[in-house]
Structure formats: structure tokens, C-alpha cells
Amino acid sequence: MEVKFQEATVNLATGGVKVDTAQPPVLLVHGAGMDRTVWSQQTRYLAHHGFAPMALDLPGHGKSGGELLSTISEMADWVADLIHELDTGPVRLVGHSMGSLISLEVAARHPDVAERLILMGAAAAMPVHPELLGAAERNEILAPQLMTAWAHGTRAHVAGNPTPGLWMRSGCQALLERAADGVIYNDLAACNSYEAGDIAGRIACPITVVVGSEDKMTPPKATAQLVAGFQEVDLRHLEGVGHMMMIEAPDQIREIMLSALQ
Amino acid sequence: MVEPDYLKFDTLSLHAGQEPDPTTGSRGVPIYQTTSYSFVDTEQAAGLFNLEQPGHIYSRISNPTVAVLEERLAALEGGVGAVCTASGMAAFHLACATIMSAGNHVVASRNIYGGSHNMLNLTMPRFGITTTFVDPRDHDAWRSAITPDTRVLFAETLGNPGIEVLNVPVVAEIAHEHGLPLMLDATFTTPYLMKPIELGADIVMHSVTKFLGGHGIALGGVVIDGGRFDWAASDKFPTLSQPYDGYHGISFVEEYGHQALSMRARAEGLRDFGAAMSPANAFHLLQGVETLPLRMKRHVENTTTVIDFLEANDAVSWVSHPSVSSHPDHELAKELLPKGAGAILSFGIIGGREAGRRFIENVQLASHVANVGDAKTLVIHPASTTHQQLSAEDLAAAGVGEDLIRLSVGLEDPEDIIADLARALRASQKG
Numbered sequence: 033m034e035v036k037f038q039e040a041t042v043n044l045a046t047g048g049v050k051v052d053t054a055q056p057p058v059l060l061v062h063g064a065g066m067d068r069t070v071w072s073q074q075t076r077y078l079a080h081h082g083f084a085p086m087a088l089d090l091p092g093h094g095k096s097g098g099e100l101l102s103t104i105s106e107m108a109d110w111v112a113d114l115i116h117e118l119d120t121g122p123v124r125l126v127g128h129s130m131g132s133l134i135s136l137e138v139a140a141r142h143p144d145v146a147e148r149l150i151l152m153g154a155a156a157a158m159p160v161h162p163e164l165l166g167a168a169e170r171n172e173i174l175a176p177q178l179m180t181a182w183a184h185g186t187r188a189h190v191a192g193n194p195t196p197g198l199w200m201r202s203g204c205q206a207l208l209e210r211a212a213d214g215v216i217y218n219d220l221a222a223c224n225s226y227e228a229g230d231i232a233g234r235i236a237c238p239i240t241v242v243v244g245s246e247d248k249m250t251p252p253k254a255t256a257q258l259v260a261g262f263q264e265v266d267l268r269h270l271e272g273v274g275h276m277m278m279i280e281a282p283d284q285i286r287e288i289m290l291s292a293l294q
Numbered sequence: 295m296v297e298p299d300y301l302k303f304d305t306l307s308l309h310a311g312q313e314p315d316p317t318t319g320s321r322g323v324p325i326y327q328t329t330s331y332s333f334v335d336t337e338q339a340a341g342l343f344n345l346e347q348p349g350h351i352y353s354r355i356s357n358p359t360v361a362v363l364e365e366r367l368a369a370l371e372g373g374v375g376a377v378c379t380a381s382g383m384a385a386f387h388l389a390c391a392t393i394m395s396a397g398n399h400v401v402a403s404r405n406i407y408g409g410s411h412n413m414l415n416l417t418m419p420r421f422g423i424t425t426t427f428v429d430p431r432d433h434d435a436w437r438s439a440i441t442p443d444t445r446v447l448f449a450e451t452l453g454n455p456g457i458e459v460l461n462v463p464v465v466a467e468i469a470h471e472h473g474l475p476l477m478l479d480a481t482f483t484t485p486y487l488m489k490p491i492e493l494g495a496d497i498v499m500h501s502v503t504k505f506l507g508g509h510g511i512a513l514g515g516v517v518i519d520g521g522r523f524d525w526a527a528s529d530k531f532p533t534l535s536q537p538y539d540g541y542h543g544i545s546f547v548e549e550y551g552h553q554a555l556s557m558r559a560r561a562e563g564l565r566d567f568g569a570a571m572s573p574a575n576a577f578h579l580l581q582g583v584e585t586l587p588l589r590m591k592r593h594v595e596n597t598t599t600v601i602d603f604l605e606a607n608d609a610v611s612w613v614s615h616p617s618v619s620s621h622p623d624h625e626l627a628k629e630l631l632p633k634g635a636g637a638i639l640s641f642g643i644i645g646g647r648e649a650g651r652r653f654i655e656n657v658q659l660a661s662h663v664a665n666v667g668d669a670k671t672l673v674i675h676p677a678s679t680t681h682q683q684l685s686a687e688d689l690a691a692a693g694v695g696e697d698l699i700r701l702s703v704g705l706e707d708p709e710d711i712i713a714d715l716a717r718a719l720r721a722s723q724k725g
């Protein structure tokens with residue numbers, strides 16, 4: 033689905049069906065340098081299981097036009113404005129990696145638009161390795177390669193894609209290679225400079241956090257620091273899974289989504 | 295400097311796509327000799343049929359043994375996905391049928407495998423898809439053959455019969471300048487000698503029958519999706535970028551983005567055309583892929599030894615292989631194929647058609663077959679076999695002289711290969 037918003041095209045994948053406004057809306061927000069397709073193992077399922085999923089392409093990502101937004105707060109304000117524009121009412125917000133930071137900030141700054149959070153690969157801070165940041169700034173292929181190497185658990189580097197014929201490592205690298213020059217650096221720099229502060233104190237809605245035991249980008253320890261601030265969190269652990277959990281463990285993530293979104 | 299800690303090529307050849315079987319612990323890849331898969335319940339069945347969740351339904355569309363080979367070949371090529379087929383020709387057809395429809399046009403190298411040439415030249419036109427053939431070394435010819443109806447540029451990494459080396463980065467750039475993908479048949483190089491996707495190709499296909507299998511006991515093909523081409527950048531590829539009624543209006547680009555081609559080729563192409571690979575063949579081909587790096591290294595070493603022998607032999611008038619300095623692509627081969635330019639070569643025998651026939655009849659170790667890329671050394675003399683109905687002039691036009699012998703160098707001890715060739719060359723001159 034394409035919508036015109038702030039004079040640019042915004043693209044949202046809806047699972048191959050028309051958005052059913054009678055169903056609870058779910059907005060899915062991708063991570064740094066990526067796009068809507070990271071949710072391809074979930075959107076179509078949600079669309080046929082009682083939800084109205086919308087997997088977003090952030091400005092300058094995937095098939096969305098518009099200028100890149102350079103801080104997490106700007107991205108969060110933009111997402112909140114978009115939700116108003118879509119006129120869906122408050123949404124269940126699902127975020128991955130940078131998308132989890134955006135989701136946290138949306139819930140903190142615009143509590144009226146987010147009624148529940150599901151976060152994957154989340155942390156209170158996302159410092160980026162300086163060599164990765166440098167490679168991204170120079171638009172080198174090393175940036176997609178390092179991100180891909182660190183974003184998958186040991187198993188995903190060998191096998192285990194439940195979708196017959198798909199190879200995860202190159203899937204991730206190709207997705208990142210397709211990002212226009214400057215996109216990965218923009219996003220990584222936004223993550224690198226983000227400070228959550230007392231984010232938990234600013235969020236009132238229910239929150240589910242999914243942790244992959246082999247996540248090297250947002251390691252379980254970093255997720256634990258974020259979670260510690262909240263009085264109540266629905267915490268889910270996935271054993272043997274890395275940062276790209278929606279693709280590494282799509283069946284488990286679908287189950288978690290279904291139960292947490294109800 | 296930090297490096298991506300990716301598993302390396304040789305490791306992927308053995309492991310990619312497989313983990314010990316979760317129920318039995320089987321370390322070898324099991325042959326899932328089954329047509330169909332029990333559904334958990336009607337809800338799961340509906341989800342599988344509707345592409346809501348991944349899994350196996352019926353072995354025409356996917357099979358766990360075949361899926362290991364698919365993931366492994368995608369891994370070795372650096373592609374986002376792969377679809378295996380019953381043969382190399384089936385892979386070529388599947389790729390064409392997935393991205394093109396009637397009214398579309400192909401620009402193809404004229405120096406390609408005869409079967410592929412037939413399909414483009416004679417068969418596809420019946421379905422409204424036409425082809426212009428060009429000299430693969432003539433970059434202006436590629437450019438000027440492109441029309442508004444063109445949808446793909448096609449060539450072999452190493453051509454036939456002159457072992458032309460395709461300048462992949464240059465032809466890829468020509469394709470991309472026109473918003474078109476480059477599809478390559480990489481059968482002769484395998485991912486061990488060249489990684490076409492890294493050089494700019496968008497779709498790679500193989501006759502897995504050849505070096506990838508290596509043993510000459512099973513047919514197979516594969517289409518590998520590079521995942522870097524933007525199918526939605528123009529309206530040229532509606533099968534990928536527009537809603538498809540076959541799955542309730544799904545748009546493959548919208549849902550799967552960079553993996554749209556892999557998903558559509560399976561969901562439509564295997565479902566409807568049905569040229570699926572059998573699980574038993576996938577198993578056999580996997581045994582070959584495990585040793586691909588070791589075998590290709592030895593193929594190249596033996597080829598070098600055989601070329602040295604042929605060049606010094608009095609019954610041989612010329613030797614054509616990119617590693618020979620007189621070959622027009624010698625320098626390009628050094629750049630694009632640093633590990634070697636494959637194990638297929640041709641040479642000219644003094645005495646023409648008759649001497650060629652006598653040579654073939656006198657080889658004993660080398661096998662006289664219509665195949666290449668076996669572990670065993672293979673020979674053929676086109677003028678007295680595949681092309682025997684052609685006159686000397688027609689042969690020359692096809693780039694196949696009366697004196698041309700094609701050799702696919704195998705893995706035997708090189709001294710034995712040479713002894714066999716020497717004996718047959720001697721016999722060929724006793725007319």
C-alpha cells in the first residue's frame with residue numbers, strides 16, 4: 033500500500049491484502065539500513081489471523097520516498113504523525129533493532145498512538161563498532177558484510193531457513209547492499225547517538241521484549257539493562273537465535289506475535 | 295581491520311543448508327523420498343497454501359533434501375535463494391518463464407550451449423518471446439540489440455565452443471544502464487572459479503549435471519537469485535512487481551522484496567511447469583558439491599598439464615583455452631578467473647574430419663560422450679557426431695571446424711590422460 037504523506041510516498045506492506053480497518057492495526061518498524069521485507073515471514077500470516085499489519089518502509093528506505101531522518105526522535109515523531117495520517121487509531125507497534133528504539137520513543141513521546149509494544153533486538157543504547165560506522169560512512173560493502181555477520185546466530189550461518197531455498201546470509205547482505213548510499217550510515221549514526229535515559233518511566237503501555245540468546249548486535253545483557261527499568265515486561269527468550277530473529281526463527285516469532293498482540 | 299566472520303567456501307560446500315536431522319541425528323543428508331507432507335491441521339494447511347508460513351506441501355514445489363542443495367548452492371554463489379530443477383534446461387526455462395511473457399525479447403550471446411540456443415531461437419518464439427544473438431565480446435552489439443521489449447541479457451560465463459570469457463562487469467553494467475538484469479549460465483565455471491553475482495550478474499543458472507555433481511550420474515539444474523536487482527524500478531517485470539491472482543493478489547516484490555524472484559519461481563514456476571528435481575538426484579548431486587573445491591582445483595591442474603602436452607604434439611595444430619596466451623580472452627581470464635578458466639578446451643587435429651574420427655575411435659581411457667564436466671575425461675569430435683550433417687562451410691559458420699576436438703579434462707592421473715591422448719593422436723595420423 034502506498035500513501036502520500038508529507039509530500040512523499042510512503043510504502044507499507046500489508047500481507048498482500050487490503051487493510052481491514054475492522055481489525056486491530058499493527059505497525060511494524062524495521063531496523064538500520066533494512067526495509068519492510070524483514071517482516072515477510074509474519075505480515076501475511078497476521079493479515080489472515082485477525083490483524084491489519086502494516087510493515088513500514090521508513091523514509092528513504094525500501095520503496096518509500098522522502099528524506100532520511102537523522103535521529104531516533106525525529107523518526108519517532110514521523111511515525112506518530114504517519115499513524116495520525118493513516119487514521120487507524122492507536123496501533124500495536126512492533127519494532128526491530130533501530131525500529132525498537134523508534135517504537136520506544138513513539139510510546140514515550142506520543143502515548144496516544146501506541147497501545148502496545150513488541151520489541152525485538154532491543155537495548156537502552158546501541159553503540160556501533162567504530163569500524164562498522166566508518167565503513168558505512170564510506171559506503172563500503174564491508175558495512176553490509178559486518179552487519180550480516182554479527183546479525184545472525186551460529187545456526188543461521190550454516191542452515192535452518194524454514195523457507196525452502198532461501199539462504200539467510202546473502203538475503204541479509206543483499207538487502208543491506210540495496211540501501212542507497214548514505215542510508216546505512218545515517219541509521220547507524222542515529223542508533224549510536226541515541227540515549228534512552230529514563231525511557232521506562234515515560235512509557236505506560238504494555239510491552240513485550242524478545243531476546244535472542246546469540247544476538248551480538250543487541251546482546252541479551254544490553255536488552256536486560258533496558259528491561260530492568262520497566263516494572264512489568266513480558267520477556268521472551270529464544271535459544272540459539274541471533275539478531276535477525278524474525279527471519280532466523282519465523283515460526284516462533286509468529287507465535288509470540290499472535291499471543292502478545294491479542 | 296575487522297572482517298566479517300563468514301564461513302568460508304570449502305566449509306559451505308560441506309555444510310550449508312544442512313544440520314543433523316533433528317529427529318534421527320542423521321549426519322548425512324537424508325533422502326526424503328516422499329511426494330507429500332502431513333499437515334498439522336487445516337489451519338496450518340491453509341497457511342502453507344496461502345504463503346502465510348513456510349513449509350513443505352508437495353515435492354513438486356519443495357522437498358527437504360532438495361532444499362538442502364538449494365540452500366547450499368545459493369550459499370556458494372552468494373545468492374539470496376535458489377530453486378533446483380530437473381535439469382539445466384529446466385532451470386533456464388524456469389528463469390525465463392518467471393520474468394518474461396509473450397511480447398518480450400532477450401539479447402543473448404551467440405556462443406552458448408546448443409540446447410539453450412535452440413530454446414531461444416526456435417522454441418520461445420512460439421510463445422512470443424524472441425531473441426537477438428550477439429557476439430559476446432562485442433559490447434556495442436549488446437547495447438544496440440536492446441529494444442524497449444528486452445527483459446534480460448543472457449550469456450555463459452565461459453562460452454561454447456571457443457571458451458569465450460564473458461566480461462561480466464561490463465555486460466552487467468550495460469544491462470543495468472538499461473534497467474535490465476543479466477542472467478548467466480555459469481555451468482563451466484561453477485562458483486569455485488567465479489562468483490558472477492559479486493561481479494554484477496543478477497541471475498545465475500547451472501546445469502548441476504556437470505561439475506557441481508561431478509560424477510555424471512544425475513541430471514539437475516538450479517536458478518540462483520542474486521537479490522540485488524530492483525524489479526520494481528520500472529514496469530517491465532509485472533510478474534514480480536504486480537499483484538498475482540494465483541495467491542490472492544500477492545505482489546512478490548511487496549512481500550519479499552529482494553527475494554521476489556526466488557519466491558515466484560517456486561510458487562508459480564515449479565507449481566505450474568512442474569520441472570522439479572527428484573530427492574534422489576538432489577542427494578547424489580549433494581555428494582558431488584561436498585568435494586567441489588577439491589575437484590575443481592584438480593580439474594584445473596590437469597587441464598594445464600594436458601594443454602602443455604597438446605601444444606607440443608605434432609598432430610595438434612592449435613589449442614584453444616583462455617589459459618593459452620594466444621586465446622583472445624587470455625588477459626581477461628587472468629582478471630576474472632584467477633583460479634583457472636575451467637577444464638573444457640578444444641584443439642585442432644591435423645588431417646581434418648577423417649583424422650578427428652580416427653582420434654575418437656582410438657581413445658581408450660577418455661570417454662566418447664555428449665557431455666562435459668564429468669570426473670572422467672570426455673571427448674567429442676563434433677564434425678563426425680553432433681554436427682555430422684553440416685558441410686565444411688556450415689561448420690565454420692557455427693565456429694566448429696572439421697578438425698575441432700572438444701575435451702573435458704577429468705580427474706584421472708594426468709600421465710594416464712596424456713598417454714591415452716598420445717596414442718590416439720598417433721593413430722589419427724595413420725590414414
Ligand SMILES: Cc1ncc(COP(=O)(O)O)c(C=O)c1O
Pocket residue numbers: 381382383384407409410450479481482500501502503513514515666
Ligand atoms: C553450458 C550448459 N548449459 C546448460 C546445459 C543443459 O543442462 P542439462 O543437460 O542439465 O539440461 C548444458 C549441458 O547439457 C551445458 O553444457
